[in-house]
Amino acid sequence: MRLKNKKIIVTAAAQGIGRATALTFANEGAEVIALDINKEKLDEISKENPNIKTEVVDATSKSEVESFCSTIDSIDVLFHAVGFVHHGNIMDCDSDEFYRSVNVNIYSAYLMSQNLLPKMLKNNKGNIIIVSSAASNVKGVPNRFIYGTTKAALNGFVKALAADYVSQGIRCNAILPGTVETPSWQGRVNMADDPIKAREDFIARQAMGRLAQPKEIASLALYLASDESDFVTGTLNLIDGGWTL
Ligand SMILES: NC(=O)c1ccc[n+]([C@@H]2O[C@H](COP(=O)([O-])OP(=O)(O)OC[C@H]3O[C@@H](n4cnc5c(N)ncnc54)[C@H](O)[C@@H]3O)[C@@H](O)[C@H]2O)c1
Secondary structure (H helix, E strand, O other): OOOOOOEEEEOOOOOHHHHHHHHHHHHOOOEEEEEEOOHHHHHHHHHHOOOOEEEEOOOOOHHHHHHHHOOOOOOOEEEEOOOOOOOEOHHHOOHHHHHHHHHHHHHHHHHHHHHHHHHHHHOOOEEEEEEOOOEOOOEOOOOEHHHHHHHHHHHHHHHHHHHHHHHHOEEEEEEEEOOEOOHHHHHHHHHOOOHHHHHHHHHHHOOOOOOEOHHHHHHHHHHHHOHHHOOOOOOEEEEOOOOOO
16 A cells, blocks of 8 residues: 555546556555546546546646646645657648647646646645656657657656755656557557558567556556655656667
């Protein structure tokens, strides 16, 4: 029960990393509120663990985030996993696609953090964990132009937030996964001209020669969410099977 008495909000909780993390947190005793835009899949997670409360919230909508956060009195941890992968280089990324990624990947983190931070400051204790990516300022990855750009921005976001609030009991850290076997990753593989080769290529780029499972990312999230990591802030935590060695 490493998260006993902790109240945690998990975004993008209906599938993939967010789902695995919400379940891990709840199994470790946390009171979890799972947010997503996919109601059907959210319902599945609360069936799997009835202690997880769910709510449909679009993390890019100012009004929805404000309205949801107004119902929250106090909160210990925000785990923010909302993100979108645009495939292509700068020439493939028109203005609409550029701003879509900025909106989903950066603005959502800003909205969730800005609305929940005051509740954390009331208690002089809080913890924000942002799911970024190894594809960022850490590693340039072909055809991940706007994705890598926005994830690099998130790494800066985490450092800035950590610096501003370190003296007020707030921690902020990032998780930078390599390739994780999630439904959206599977979707990207299926969309490739040759899905079998695409899968092999994704696997080969991790030096360990395999993909991560969402549960492995959840294990790192568990450490960062717990008091065991109380001395840790402003860190960019790679978990990438040796991709960036
Ligand atoms: N899968 C990978 O290989 C990988 C690698 C590095 C980083 N990441 C990052 O991890 C995070 C999660 O990715 P994943 O592959 O586990 O998940 P996913 O893409 O499979 O699922 C994302 C979830 O987010 C929800 N969502 C999308 N937009 C939303 C919004 N505006 N508000 C609320 N919910 C929304 C979706 O409904 C979905 O349930 C993302 O930020 C992604 O960039 C993933």
